Amino acid sequence: MPARSHEPAHASAPGHSHSHAGVHIPHSHAHGHSRAHAPSRVIAIFGGTFDPIHSGHIAVAQAAQRRFHLDTIYFVPSSRPPHKSRQSLAAFPHRYAMAALACADHAAFIPSLAEAPVDGGTPHVFYSIDTVKRFRKEHSDDHLYFIVGADQFLEIPTWYHYEQLLDTCDFIIAHRPGFRLDALRLVVPPEKLARTRTQNPHAIELRKTKLHLLSTVSSHVSSTEVRQRLEKRQSIHGLVPARVEEYIRGQALYR
Numbered sequence: 512m513p514a515r516s517h518e519p520a521h522a523s524a525p526g527h528s529h530s531h532a533g534v535h536i537p538h539s540h541a542h543g544h545s546r547a548h549a550p551s552r553v554i555a556i557f558g559g560t561f562d563p564i565h566s567g568h569i570a571v572a573q574a575a576q577r578r579f580h581l582d583t584i585y586f587v588p589s590s591r592p593p594h595k596s597r598q599s600l601a602a603f604p605h606r607y608a609m610a611a612l613a614c615a616d617h618a619a620f621i622p623s624l625a626e627a628p629v630d631g632g633t634p635h636v637f638y639s640i641d642t643v644k645r646f647r648k649e650h651s652d653d654h655l656y657f658i659v660g661a662d663q664f665l666e667i668p669t670w671y672h673y674e675q676l677l678d679t680c681d682f683i684i685a686h687r688p689g690f691r692l693d694a695l696r697l698v699v700p701p702e703k704l705a706r707t708r709t710q711n712p713h714a715i716e717l718r719k720t721k722l723h724l725l726s727t728v729s730s731h732v733s734s735t736e737v738r739q740r741l742e743k744r745q746s747i748h749g750l751v752p753a754r755v756e757e758y759i760r761g762q763a764l765y766r
Contacts, residue, residue: 555656558587567730585623591634612754638671661686678719741765
């Protein structure tokens with residue numbers, strides 16, 4: 512998710528719906544500004560193209576929720592990531608709808624419109640730093656994490672204002688077995704590292720934040736594989752949540 516926010520961060524209450532560019536999609540959770548005296552929570556942003564969202568994404572979110580006791584995980588489909596061609600992506604309303612359907616069976620998983628095209632217009636680039644700042648402002652009393660894959664994090668020096676991003680929130684970095692923590696140190700500017708190392712073998716202490724490694728169930732499913740199987744008219748059963756599979760079939764996506 513090198514791309515992130517200016518639309519409403521989260522839409523209206525569950526059970527309501529929204530028509531976006533001709534696609535009928537369920538709304539995300541209500542988000543207001545009346546939480547001034549609400550108790551502090553632990554929340555996470557999980558961004559990506561979600562083209563489509565698949566079972567590996569859900570497994571990562573579940574593992575993060577368990578380990579870090581997350582109250583809410585906001586799934587943020589990106590409107591137009593800076594490193595991907597706009598033409599190669601399914602339309603935002605479809606990707607948001609699939610994220611919403613994947614979240615439907617998980618009370619703590621909330622789809623977010625933080626990076627939706629403004630007023631249904633042409634998708635434009637959003638940057639992670641902007642989205643994180645927005646969440647930080649709207650959830651000022653909460654502990655905020657940013658969930659990202661290890662491969663993505665290793666590319667963080669190419670992200671817009673990445674040094675500022677590293678100062679803004681803690682990271683949960685999901686990886687497959689065998690990944691080495693030291694690989695993360697190589698992409699963090701030395702001046703961002705804390706003077707003393709933490710004794711936690713699964714974390715890196717930065718001066719203002721912390722990087723946490725999250726070892727997830729080994730899953731080789733990818734959105735690319737899902738799309739390729741659909742193009743070949745092969746089964747994707749089990750690779751995506753059942754509601755997502757039904758939606759993809761119903762909308763004839765990735766054909």
